[in-house]
Amino acid sequence: MTVPLLKIGAVLSTMAMVTNWMSQTLPSLVGLNGTTISRGGTSEKITLFPSPEDGWQIYSSAQDPDGKCICTVVAPAQNMCTRDPRSRQLRQLMEKVQNITQSMEVLDLRTYRDLQYVRNTESLMKVLDNKLKVVSESQKPLNPKAFQELKVKMDELLPLLPVLDQYKSDARMIVQLKDEVRNLSLLLLAIQEEMGAYDYEELQQRVLILEERLHACMQKLGCGKLTGVSNPITIRASGSRFGSWMTDTMTPSSDSRVWFMDGYYKGRRVLEYRSINDFMKGQNFVQHLLPHPWAGTGHVVYNGSLYYNKYQSNIIVKYHFRSRSVLVQRSLNSAGYNNTFPYSWGGFSDIDLMTDENGLWAVYTTNQNAGNIVISRLEPQTLEILQTWDTGYPKRSAGESFMICGTLYVTNSHLAGAKIYFAYYTNSSSYEYTDIPFHNQYSHISMLDYNPRERVLYTWNNGHQVLYNVTLFHVIKTSGEL
Template sequence: MFLFLLLSVCGLLLRAEAQGAASLWRGNDGGGRCHYTFSVASPAEASCPGAGGPEVDGLKARLGLLEAAVAQLSGGGGQRGPAAGAQPELQETLERVTGERNLLRGEKERLEKEAEGLRRRMEEMRRETERLRSRPCPPQTPMVPPGPANQDRTSVRPAGGSSQMSHLMTRPNRQGDSSSLGAWQHAAPGFQELKAEVTEVPAPDASQDNTGCGELISVGDPVTHRKTDNIAGKYGVWLQDPEAAPPYGPGMIWRIDTIGTDVRQMFGYDDMEQLSKGFPSKVLLLPDPLESTGATLYRGSLYYQRRLSRSLIRYDLAAEHVAARRELPHAGFHGQFPYSWGGYTDIDLSADEKGLWAVYSTSKAQGNIVISRLDPRSLEVTRSWETSVRKASVANSFMVCGRLYTVASYAAPDTAVNYVYDTETGRGRAVSIPFKNKYGYNSMLDYNLAQRRLFSWDNFHLVSYELRLQAQ
């Protein structure tokens, strides 16, 4: 038997050598038995189909991925801590960037609306110019001499040329505003659209008494007191308290640069000479940021609008703290109803011989100027008047003797005070009192009743104007 087995093996070996290379493998199986295995290369096939190849490679690849996943899970515990710790910081950064993006979008939308409004106004002016050019001039007719029936009628004259006449309001009266803006009496009916009744302002008389209250007669030429040093001084407020309280004297001048989002510094100068030299003697830090150029000084307190709100603040200069705080009911703020030059001038505070005033607008008033008298201590509104003048159509305004005066342009070198509203009678009308913007960008007007002057901030320059009033 053994011999037969040996011969069989030899035969197989010889056959394998005849066919090609052969190998013998011997090993134990799982049960401890010895197994012999012969491997003989096939002379006809290069490889066995379906054995190994892509399937084995796929299994190896999957095995590699599983090994990598296991290694990551086993070693990832030490790496998750820093990532988890950085997550709140990344979230906070994302929220901050998102908030800044939203603010920029809002600012962009506001600027686009302003640009669209300017484009509409320019188009209206262009159409009006073309219409005026195409209209023939009316024939000259002799003027009717004044008779007894016309002696009580207000005399009429053109107001400083066509540029000033363009600022006269010809809209119908509303809400008790008895502005007399009717047409001039003329023979040519086609001329009626270009006419407006204007109160003639007499020339200043040096012999007239300029004390006491009365209607504005003239605005003097601008007097420059100082030019600011840097870009922060392009817009601002400079003020003098007409009823100063200790420890500050009546000659104290205060100045606030209003460029920036956190306007708090208030600089004090002992007199006009120190202001012109730029040497402040006192610097105050306001507790709440100030909005725009509508602040005023009155009886030892600074009155101003808090940024991004309709809240009014009374800041006591001597005690250096907020003495009163109150919202101005329904008032627009932060660009809702500004003057034509912009600058978030929604609420303009002023003090005159009659007290403390706020000039603003509301949604109910549809953008028309609203005048409110305020209690100087509590800031409570005691009475209000609504005019027929759109706030965005005028460059600025100021109060004198209980009357509101508006200025037509903030940039034109020669413009006019073009409207007056008397709170005592509840009536307004168009006027034409020459006014000069010396430096081409007037962003602030405030009346000082002690000096009877207007304080103005005109394109980096601190300027004043002398006023003349007609005695009552």
């Protein structure tokens, strides 16, 4: 009787291992239990997306709190994922897994019960075995008393027969289940390989296509008039009360480097972060040491170079990050400097460099203009002045200013309660007074610049780095229009 007991014990052990594998390994294998699959130090959920030809359309775009570009899409009426044949295949496989798991649980309970019964009858079977040996070895005929004892023992063992029959049936079912599990494993591995190629290569290509369509859509949005500014989105709190931070306003969207310049005068240290996420965490950065110190916070990064005002001068410096060298520097003739004509907050903010959809600009003032804001469009390579406008707005009454689509927008204060109060249109050399609310959350703005690539405002607000989305009134150009 030792052999049947070992067989049943082996079955129990095998069933326990297979059940555990079915309940834990299979869901992770197909990615249906929420498990993330890590590749290259990142965690990603497996998600099936339809192809761009299946009807997804870009509706709008904006910035999320992390500074990433997000878009809203209009999806087809029917859920595309339900039409993916692999999605149906995975559902069917999971149903099979659940059915097999339930069957094995029943077998497990039943086999455990039968094993207990066999163990209880093991002593009876040993007694019967000994009596049969005595009878077979004895030369004497079996007397009625001995025969009766054997009959009683046999009667006690009769209930074991249906248990053994059931055991034979269960053994056949276990063989079938093992074959089914083996088939499922092969099929799931094949799907996993297919999904791996689809989700990390195909999906990447589809994301790139979607990004191209998004940028193509944004390029069709012609320059428009500023009609609103969103609530502030705080990216990070770091540095002193005054400073500037920015991304390149001209490079491709794949370049998400962030530059950080703490302080408003005599600074030379520029930190370059690999991405806005790294900037938020304060990690993965390199340091640039400028050959000349800066003045103010009106710096801008444009096409791989930093443009800034050299300390105690009206000289503009173009510093190239890759070569770590000054490419050109030029004096902005007659421009005030060294706190002669700053914004209302002071801080050597005499010369404010900025960019928009039309290129590079300098905002400053001169004695000849009686302290009113002057706008000059600059040639980025040589820093020569291409054209100049006198706005008539006193610079010391302005909190900050920024350019959008050739229009200079001016805030009336750098403190709480500020609003966008004045707009000067360089295309028509005209101006108007505006009343656009602007939520100054931390009550002291020392830098405010527009990024035409992302269409957001970058702000340094009392030691906080903040973003604002803007709302422009657009004229959408179709492919048939010029």
